[in-house]
Each structure stands twice: as C-alpha cells, then as structure tokens.
Amino acid sequence: GAGVSQSPRYKVAKRGQDVALRCDPISGHVSLFWYQQALGQGPEFLTYFQNEAQLDKSGLPSDRFFAERPEGSVSTLKIQRTQQEDSAVYLCAGQVGTGGVGELFFGEGSRLTVL
Amino acid sequence: KQEVTQIPAALSVPEGENLVLNCSFTDSAIYNLQWFRQDPGKGLTSLLLIQSSQREQTSGRLNASLDKSSGRSTLYIAASQPGDSATYLCAASRGGNKLVFGAGTILRVKS
Numbered sequence: 229g230a231g232v233s234q235s236p237r238y239k240v241a242k243r244g245q246d247v248a249l250r251c252d253p254i255s256g257h258v259s260l261f262w263y264q265q266a267l268g269q270g271p272e273f274l275t276y277f278q279n280e281a282q283l284d285k286s287g288l289p290s291d292r293f294f295a296e297r298p299e300g301s302v303s304t305l306k307i308q309r310t311q312q313e314d315s316a317v318y319l320c321a322g323q324v325g326t327g328g329v330g331e332l333f334f335g336e337g338s339r340l341t342v343l
Numbered sequence: 344k345q346e347v348t349q350i351p352a353a354l355s356v357p358e359g360e361n362l363v364l365n366c367s368f369t370d371s372a373i374y375n376l377q378w379f380r381q382d383p384g385k386g387l388t389s390l391l392l393i394q395s396s397q398r399e400q401t402s403g404r405l406n407a408s409l410d411k412s413s414g415r416s417t418l419y420i421a422a423s424q425p426g427d428s429a430t431y432l433c434a435a436s437r438g439g440n441k442l443v444f445g446a447g448t449i450l451r452v453k454s
Contacts, residue, residue: 232386261440270347270432270444271387284441319386332442333363334386 232335234320240341241310249305249338251320259323261329261332262295262305266316277303310342345370345393348447349445357453364448365419366401366433371411376449377442378407380434387432391418
C-alpha cells in the first residue's frame with residue numbers, strides 16, 4: 229500500500245477484555261516499531277522487529293502485552309486483560325533500513341479506550 | 344537514560360512570524376535527531392533528520408540545527424502559515440532502534 233495502515237482506528241474495550249491491534253507496513257520495510265502515546269505525551273517505544281524477528285521488546289510495560297510479525301510483514305500487538313492505564317494511541321512505524329538509520333514512516337494509530 | 348525536553352509546551356503566533364522550537368536531550372551520545380509533525384488524530388510525519396555528524400538540515404521553510412555538545416536542537420520555521428499549526432515532536436536516537444521522544448510543542452498560527 230501507499231502508507232502504513234493500522235486497524236482498528238478506534239477501539240473501546242471493557243476492563244479485562246483482550247484486544248488485538250493490526251499494523252500493515254509499507255512493502256519492503258524491514259524494520260517495524262510499535263510505540264504507545266498517552267494523551268499529551270510523546271510516543272514511547274514498545275517493541276522492534278527486523279523482518280519476523282522481535283529484536284527488542286524492552287518497552288513492553290507488562291507481560292499482558294505481546295507482539296508478533298510472523299511473516300515479516302503484518303504485525304499484531306495484543307493486549308490481554310486490558311486495564312484503564314492501557315488507554316492510549318498505539319502507533320506503528322516502518323523503516324526501510326535497520327539499526328535506527330533513516331526515516332520512520334508512521335501509521336495514523338489505533339486509539340484504545342479502556343472503560 | 345535519555346530524556347528529551349521540549350520548550351515551549353505551546354506557542355501561539357500570528358501568521359508570517361518566524362519562530363523557533365527548542366529540544367534538549369540529556370545524553371549527547373546520539374546517533375541522530377529527528378523532528379516530526381503530528382496533526383490532531385493523526386500519526387507522525389517526519390520533517391527533518393539530522394545525523395550526529397551533521398550540524399543542520401533544511402527543507403523549504405524549515406531548518407533544524409543540532410549541537411550535540413550542549414544537548415540541544417532547534418527547529419526554525421520561517422514565515423509561519425496557519426497550515427503549520429500542529430504538534431511538533433523531536434526524537435533522539437542512540438543508534439539501536441529506539442527513538443526517545445519529547446512531549447512536543449503545540450503550535451498555533453493565527454491568520
């Protein structure tokens with residue numbers, strides 16, 4: 229596609245529900261990142277994939293958060309047993325290269341509201 | 344741990360003014376520094392990327408400078424327009440694959 233596509237754009241979940249957020253990056257982007265952006269704050273790093281390999285998951289806030297990219301293209305961020313503090317916009321970004329080199333291309337994000 | 348701070352948090356200027364947004368970072372061992380624009384409800388759009396070996400980058404009416412020794416970057420916007428209204432974020436990379444973002448400067452350009 230022409231850009232990074234994220235779905236759903238908006239998700240409302242009851243506390244305790246599981247949610248899955250999808251990212252469809254630009255074809256050929258080797259690197260894929262997930263960031264979490266709370267209201268009024270800058271994005272915070274969650275996890276990084278190089279192709280299908282999850283090389284860094286140090287930013288995942290708890291073991292309720294899980295991400296995968298099984299075929300090195302589409303990625304899914306799963307949050308189990310959602311809590312109110314998980315409410316945020318979840319941003320996906322892709323990059324042609326690796327090692328933090330080059331421009332990042334962000335999707336429009338998935339806004340999660342946990343009631 | 345890298346910390347990035349942006350000043351001011353919000354800025355309102357009349358159309359046509361030149362303006363400067365400031366970004367400071369605590370760890371000078373950065374690989375690059377990037378400036379992004381974010382419109383309400385949207386993702387981030389990359390504006391300028393400055394490698395650690397560079398001092399500045401320019402794109403149209405935008406100019407970003409980097410001073411690693413002082414831990415500062417500035418984004419200069421010339422002849423501001425209402426369409427420039429957005430949140431501007433800076434982010435530092437220490438190589439590897441994480442960007443550390445500031446909280447952003449909310450810019451409003453009044454017509």
